[in-house]
């Protein structure tokens with residue numbers, strides 16, 4: 164059986180020189196040409212032509228490519244790295260994320276590998292429990308699991324047709340060609356002419372920059388994350404645990420029977436220098452939370468150095484009338500490339516997944532319609548639907564982060580002794596996880612064949 168790497172490292176040439184054999188059950192949609200004619204007058208012959216190019220093989224890129232594939236529209240994914248991101252920690256996905264994973268058809272495969280988290284507890288730094296909640300008490304349909312990023316990406320990539328992901332393909336330049344297509348140039352000199360470009364290249368998106376978006380802004384705190392490893396089984400209850408200090412907070416959540424994710428978030432006036440030695444990072448983290456509950460310190464101790472990362476937190480607010488449009492001339496943004504948000508609501512990846520299915524549905528329907536104007540309409544409709552969802556969440560995540568990073572000891576005492584125990588209600592706090600998402604129907608349902 165081909166491995167993910169061997170399936171995805173085909174040279175570019177093989178895409179154009181020897182197209183893959185037709186599938187046993189040919190997909191009529193795939194054979195439909197996009198209705199925008201390509202003329203090659205303005206580009207040289209050494210250009211690879213693709214209908215749909217996705218830039219970035221992160222969560223947004225792979226979920227978008229897979230959603231399109233489920234709907235019968237093939238794409239190629241350009242990824243700057245040599246392979247899928249194998250390091251990193253985990254992401255907490257709420258029910259909106261799971262609805263999308265089900266719609267794409269990978270929900271159950273992932274569910275079987277990750278624990279269902281039952282609730283959450285908030286503690287003060289002396290270990291006193293301030294409040295606990297059970298998710299199902301608030302909302303029977305809530306589903307929370309922390310998913311290893313590596314496994315999420317691998318699961319998507321295994322479902323994509325061989326050769327879809329092009330590794331070592333860093334986008335270096337974008338320009339419009341004469342006929343409305345987009346010419347992408349990679350650092351190795353490869354040039355790709357695309358009818359539709361979907362920018363999923365994360366917070367430092369080159370595609371977003373080209374579209375006129377400002378760089379995301381540092382919000383004044385950094386997160387250090389790790390994935391504790393317990394080969395003989397981890398001892399923690401399946402709940403999210405938060406510990407709130409002054410200008411400093413931490414959290415941990417079991418991921419699987421042998422892994423537990425943790426983070427420490429601290430205030431810092433500037434992002435500070437990059438620390439590339441994870442053992443130094445580990446020591447610095449332990450120093451930050453010295454004297455905090457021992458279960459957190461033990462967890463940091465059993466964390467393999469290579470899973471520890473520090474990230475300065477950033478976001479970008481999509482002010483109406485000020486931020487550029489999410490799409491321009493058949494180039495569109497998805498996920499962090501469009502709406503980087505702080506992780507305080509655990510919604511960045513969940514929203515990237517939502518974007519992916521919404522965009523794929525609209526794009527596939529537009530292509531099928533055969534109307535050349537329909538694609539622009541689909542991209543505009545995607546923005547109209549998604550902006551009211553992602554802009555308020557970006558703002559809310561930022562505000563929540565600021566409240567949780569308070570430094571004033573009096574304010575922190577009121578928060579810990581009055582607001583959390585007596586005022587906070589979990590239900591309204593998680594209302595944003597409501598998101599309906601029907602399964603992506605195979606192309607046969609569209610054609611009625």
Ligand SMILES: Cc1cc2nc3c(=O)[nH]c(=O)nc-3n(C[C@H](O)[C@H](O)[C@H](O)COP(=O)(O)OP(=O)(O)OC[C@H]3O[C@@H](n4cnc5c(N)ncnc54)[C@H](O)[C@@H]3O)c2cc1C
Pocket residue numbers: 218219220221222223224241242243244248253254255256332333334335363364365366367368369386388474476497498499500505506508509510511512513514515
């Ligand atoms: C501390 C922290 C905790 C978080 N916790 C959660 C959580 O619990 N739940 C949740 O839902 N979200 C969480 N998030 C947010 C989540 O990580 C992001 O929203 C998500 O990763 C966005 O995915 P993406 O695919 O848009 O971007 P990315 O994951 O950044 O992927 C972008 C991809 O594009 C590639 N790329 C970049 N530039 C180029 C180029 N020029 N050419 C080709 N390829 C390129 C990159 O190599 C990468 O593979 C957290 C974020 C942080 C920082």
